[in-house]
Amino acid sequence: MTQLLVRKVRLPAGNMADILMEGGRFVRIGSGLEVPPGCQVEDGAGALALPGLVEAHTHLDKTLWGMPWYRNEVGPNLTDRIDNERRWRAATGHDARAQSLVLARAFLAAGTTRLRTHVDIDTDAGLRHLHGVVATRDALSAQMDMQIVAFPQSGVLGRPGTEALLNEALRSGADILGGLDPCAIEGDPVRALDLLFGLAQRHGRPLDIHLHEPGSMGAWSLDLILQRTAALGMRGMVTVSHAFCLGDIAERERDALLQRIADLGVVIVTTAPPSRPVPPVAACRAAGVRIVGGNDGIRDTWTPYGSPDMLERAMLIGLRNNFRRDDELAVALDCVTHAAAAACGFQHYGLAPGDRADLVLVAAETVAEAVVARPVRQLVVSAGRVVARNGALA
């Protein structure tokens, strides 16, 4: 049984400890642990130990990470970006398998060991992106837990054949059904949501819906989603990504929605974009809503921004929510660690005996410093094995 002892690390609570792993799990955490015979030993040198980081919303299949620079000259609307990407993909034969692997490995080098990715399913690309990302998931299965969302980026209703592809995707490696803007993109919210909820129910799968719609339109779409979540007994099975409308309506209306969201166990994923209204993290948590963090796309035809560094995403969540106190920065980190793992349903997560031995060491005194300084990952351990050192894969 492979053993690994990491000595002299600072735990998030502040105390120093040694951490012993065996068989891919944490087995003992305490000070002055003895070195078992034949055990690999790493010197933590006083670094801060964090659990493996969690990315709750990205698009591995779209990324241009590591490719020559893509010159962005795209128009300003959501539909400009969707159409541009579909055209570009068709013209270039973008290799979703190769690109998703490059970015997933960059995530791993930066300490992310659990990740939920949306994968484009449409009548042009078919299941090509899904097959590519499934291959990446298989290639990294020993180091990374990956959830795949079958995501109809171009909408379901407007492109006949998409529903059949989603159906097929859920039989071919996708774990979760995606969706987007039932009013603004689908154009028929009742029919679109009934279709998506019906498909999710038939497959017994969770739903994760992109909701970019602003203000009262978004709030109404959210209401329709919550109605169906309740009526169909899908408590704890629904995620709403972005939910910009929750940052864009009167507080009283927002709080009434937050209460229903909490009661139905609906998860909110925020990418905390600085240029949009966003669901306020503190108000969501105060209402009992699980709100967690993700990048959205990373360096693709949509956006030049984003990074596989989830500490940077935590910093951006902190900045967007004006989190300055140490206790607030701990909340920002929670959005990309414990809260995100629980919300996505990643199993055996944490820094306690019995949890899967995913560990990230950074030169920081405190959790707050780790978030704002985003130090290079000194050591990344996944399932009890060293996978990266000083920011590079081992």
Added chain:
Amino acid sequence: MTQLLVRKVRLPAGNMADILMEGGRFVRIGSGLEVPPGCQVEDGAGALALPGLVEAHTHLDKTLWGMPWYRNEVGPNLTDRIDNERRWRAATGHDARAQSLVLARAFLAAGTTRLRTHVDIDTDAGLRHLHGVVATRDALSAQMDMQIVAFPQSGVLGRPGTEALLNEALRSGADILGGLDPCAIEGDPVRALDLLFGLAQRHGRPLDIHLHEPGSMGAWSLDLILQRTAALGMRGMVTVSHAFCLGDIAERERDALLQRIADLGVVIVTTAPPSRPVPPVAACRAAGVRIVGGNDGIRDTWTPYGSPDMLERAMLIGLRNNFRRDDELAVALDCVTHAAAAACGFQHYGLAPGDRADLVLVAAETVAEAVVARPVRQLVVSAGRVVARNGALA
């Protein structure tokens, strides 16, 4: 005469070139330059060449950069932060000289060669912070242009004796007079602004006023500032930092203010905080307003955030303004390079023969990539001498 030739760099426009410097200035930029006898040669290896970066608004004197982590438990209001800092400073005997030097050197290592810093002047600290930052400016005078603003952080009217200290500060090394929130902090906008403008006029110095006031209150304070700028003939002598109100009022009212701001040559400095309304960069520039970027405080008792990396500030300006296209990211970079140097009045700035030879090399294909990827500074040259390599001072 010391010569330095940096070979094989990519200029911002995209073409490859060699860059020859002599006597602290750029003398030739072109391809295949011959190596003069005795000339130091650096291999650019195809890196992107940028002019020295410019920080238009920071607070070197307050920073805790490089010190043990400061646990932030401060209340949420502006006055909480001001009072906490003054108490903390008195209790700890914070060394503004040592701390400003640590942070200024970190700026230099990250490619910033021109910097405007506000320095606290109040009846508790007296001119202690000013003397500390002047010492830092002297220590780095060969590598960095530094402008010092005498900044009454605790207000002028409420603390008798502050005006005399500001008067003294302008005779003791401060270049510019600062001020803040004439309504919300000073409590008497007409008297406060008359005092500040009067003092600036008597010394023939520019003004740089922090204006955090939101919405219509901020717009009214701004109106009072513009009235005095016009009446006193101080065109081109006034900067308004933050100006959150410009992101927070109706577009028609905003555009009328922008027109007056442009006509009076008033500079707007934005830190582009993700959690506040901000002056929109594109609308400002379209109106002819000079808007440039800065960090504000960096890791101090106010905020754990901030970084001496001005490419990161450009990225945050881009994110806050939803700049995704390459031409928009070039604007974000302009806010921390050419536009900032011109707005602050830094002389001999640029990447052309005759300009002071400040140069930053990064591994990036394009300006847009430099902004979003913020690569380590491969080489930093200031006034024709190498001052940093690979992110560390030489």
